[in-house]
Amino acid sequence: MKVSDPTGQTWRVTRRWVPWRRRLKGAIGSVPDVVPSGLGSDPISAVIFVVCLIIAIPFLLLALLASIELLALLLVFPVALAGRVLFGRHWTIEVRRGFRPHWEERSGDWSTSGRRIAEVAEAIERGAVPPTSWPADGQERVPEEQG
Secondary structure: OEEEOOOOOEEEEEEEOOOOOOOOOOOOOOOOOOOOOOOOOOHHHHHHHHHHHHHHHHHHHHHHHHHHHHHHHHHHHHHHHHHHHHOOOOOEEEEEEOOEEEEEEEOOOHHHHHHHHHHHHHHHHHOOOOOOOOEEOOEEOOOOOOO
């Protein structure tokens, strides 16, 4: 669920579908075109190509890591979903500012986590931004004084 606080900041309150938080999400926007076009077969072109390849290696490694993570996600997702549905595993509620994780809480089953998402979203819309002033079990907490 996407909500905005009174200052206009966008927050996302969702269930986390897998047991871990994705690390490389959004890390790869677009790989820059580092190899210039029109290289010939002379030695200088070969040196330019090798230099461009060395520059591209970090982007290629990042793409490889993101691909491995996606493959792990695809392999674990059916097992994690079955565990949550069949064995009553708890869902984790995640609050993100934009796409950056900000706060999380373990919740109950599907319906309980849905109600908790609605409560958290309403609290954010009222201005109770985690973790300083946060509703717990339907009660609003007063922010702690910092000395």
